[in-house]
Amino acid sequence: MLQLQTYLLLLLTGIMWGGVYLLMASGLNLIYGVMKVVNLAHGDFIVVAGLLAVTLYGAFRAGPALAIPVATLLFLLVGGLVYRGLLARVETTAPQGELRTLLITFGLSSIISNIALLIWGGQYQSVPFFQSAVHLGALFFPESLLVSSLLAFALAFAVQLWLTRTRSGRLVRATAQSELGAASCGLNTGRIRLLTFALGAAMAGAAGALTVVLIPVQAASGGFMTVQAFTLIALGGLGNYLGALLAAILLGVIEVSSSYFLGASAASAVIYVIFILVLIVRPQGLLGQRGRI
C-alpha cells in the first residue's frame, strides 16, 4: 500500500514537473511554430523575469501575484522591441535566414545575461512563496509545484483555444502555415510576427516570475534553460502544441521516476537517451505534423 502511494506520488509529481517544463517552453514553441525562429535568448528572458520577481520581493515583499503581471507586461514590451529593432530588420526567409536569427538571438542572450550579471550579481536567487505542502489524501505535494503546473496547463489550454477558436489565432496559424499565402490574402504578416514574438516573450516572462519560487536562478542560468526548453519542443515536434504537452509530461514523469529508481545521476542521461531515440525513430518529433500550430 505504501509502495503504491509512493508510485502515485512519483507519477503525479512527474506530471506537475511536466507542467513547469511546459510553462518554460511554451513561449519558445509559439515563436518557433509561427516564425521558424529559435529564440536563443528565451532562457535569459525567463531568468531576468525571475530576478525581477526577486527584486520586487526584496523591495515590497511582493509575491508572484504582482511579479507575474509585471514581468508579463515588461516582456511583452521587450519582445515587441526586440522584434521591431532586430528581427524585423533582417531577411529571415532567405536561405541563411534561420542562421541569421540564431546569431541575433544568441548575441541577445549574451547581452541580456551579462546585463543581468551587472544588475543582480552571480548568486543564485529565489523567493519564499508557495512553500507549504498540499495534502491530497495521504499524499503531500509541494504547493509551488502544484501552482506552477496548474498555471502552465491553463496557459497551454488558453493558447490552444486562442489559436483554434479566435480570429486573431487563425490569422497566426495561417501565417505559420504559409507566410506567402497569408500575405497574398492581404494579411499583415509583419504585424502577426510582431504579435507572436511579443506574446512568446511575455510567456517567458510569466514563466520566470512564477518558477523562481521553485527553481533558484542566477544571471547565467539562461543558456541551460533554453536548452531544456528546446529539447522539450523538439521532442514534441517543433512548433507543435499537443506534442509539447505530451513531451512535457513524458519528460517530467521520466525524470522523477528514473531519479527514484535509478538515481538522480542516471535521470538526466535517461532523458537525453530517449531524446536521441525519438530523433532517430521519429525525427519529426512525437506528434510531428499533427497538432502543429
Add this chain to the structure above:
Amino acid sequence: MALFQRLRAPRRPIGHALIACLLLIALALSACASSTSGGGASSSAPIRIGFSITETGPQSAPAKFDLQGYQLGADAINAQGGLLGRKVQLVYYDDQGSASTAVQLYQRLITSDKVDLLVGPYQTDLTSAIAPLVTRYKMAMPAMAANLEPFSGRYPYLVQSITQTPRYMIPVIDLAATKGYKTLALLIQDTAFPLELAQGIKQEAAARGIRVVFEATYPADTNDFTALVLKAGAAKPDMIIGATYLADAEGIIRAARASNVNAKLFAFSIGPVEPEFGSALGNAANGILGTTLWFPTLKTAGNAEFVQNFRARFGRDPDYHAAMAYATMQALAAAVKMAGSLDQTKIRDAYLKLDLQTVAGEFKLNNLGQQLGYQSYVLQWQNGKQELVWPPAVATSPVQLPHPNW
C-alpha cells in the same frame, strides 16, 4: 584561432615579418632594460604581488570578496611599513572564471609583468589549472583552494590558505555525536568539492560511531529533489546532511518540507552560509545548519579590527571569502619576513614553517602544504538570522535542536 594564424603566416608579405622581428627584438631589449632597472631600484620600488581574480562572470560574487580581502590585506601591510622596507602593490587581472584565461594571466604575471610574489585565484579549478605553470617557474603561491588535489606533493610551491575540504563538516558531526544522533542520510552533488567533502563526512562519522544509512549523488543541474528526499526519508535517518552549494541546498529543503520528510538535524556545506539562503526560503530556513570558515564575532587575532576596516573601506560586511583572502596576505607578509628576501624557495620553506594567528585562525601547514590549522564552524538560521552555534566556545547563540517536524 591559433591554427588559422599559423596557416596564414607564410602568405604574409615579407615586410610584415621583418617588422614583427624588429618589434620582438625591441620588446626583448625593453624587457631586459626594465628588469635591470627593476633590479637596480629594488630598494625603493614596491614589491609587486600578482594574481588573477574572477571580477566578471557568474562566479564573480564570492571572488570580489576575495579581491577586497587581498586589497585590505595589502593596505594593512603598507600601513605597518611594508615588506623588507618596501611598499607592496597588487597587480591583478580579470580571469572571468575561466581556467584557460587564468593560465594565460599567470603566465603574463610571471614572465612579462615579472611580479615578485604570487597569490592564488578564486576556486580550486583555476588553482589546479595554474599549478603546473607556477611550479615550473618555482613561484611560491598561497592558494584558497579547499580541495587537497593541488597539494598532494606534485606542486611543491603551492600552499593551502583555506580550510581543507574534508574538514568542512567535521564540527557538524561533532555536534551530532554530542546530541547522540546515530544515523545519517548523505546527499552529494556530483562535482569535485562536494564529493571530497562527503569523504571527510563519512570518515568522521565512522570515527564517531554514526552510520550512513543512505547516500546518493545527483548532478549539478538537478531541479527536482522530491525522489531523492523521499528515498532519504525512507531510511528514517536522524540527520539529513547535504554536500551542496546554494541552489541544491534550497531545493532539498523545499522538497523535504513539501514531502513532509523530517529529521532531527538538517545541515549543508555551502548554502546556509549565503545570505540568499534566508531570503529565498524565508521561515523554512530557520533551524537549518550550515558551515562557515569564519564569522565576524570570532575572537581570532585582529578580527574585530578587520571587520571594522573592511566596512569602512568597502561599505559592506566582509564574508568568509574576504577573511580568508585577508589572512592569505597576513601569511604572505609573515613568510616573506621570515625568509628575509624574495627568494621563492626560501619563502616556500617559510610558509611551511609558519605558525601564525590570522583573522581566519591559526595558519599552519603540513610538509605537503596542506592546511592543518584552519577550522570550520557551524552556523544556524534562527529567526531569520545566522547565528554561530558550534563549537560552544565561540557560539553566539545556543543551538536549537532537534529540528521540529515541518
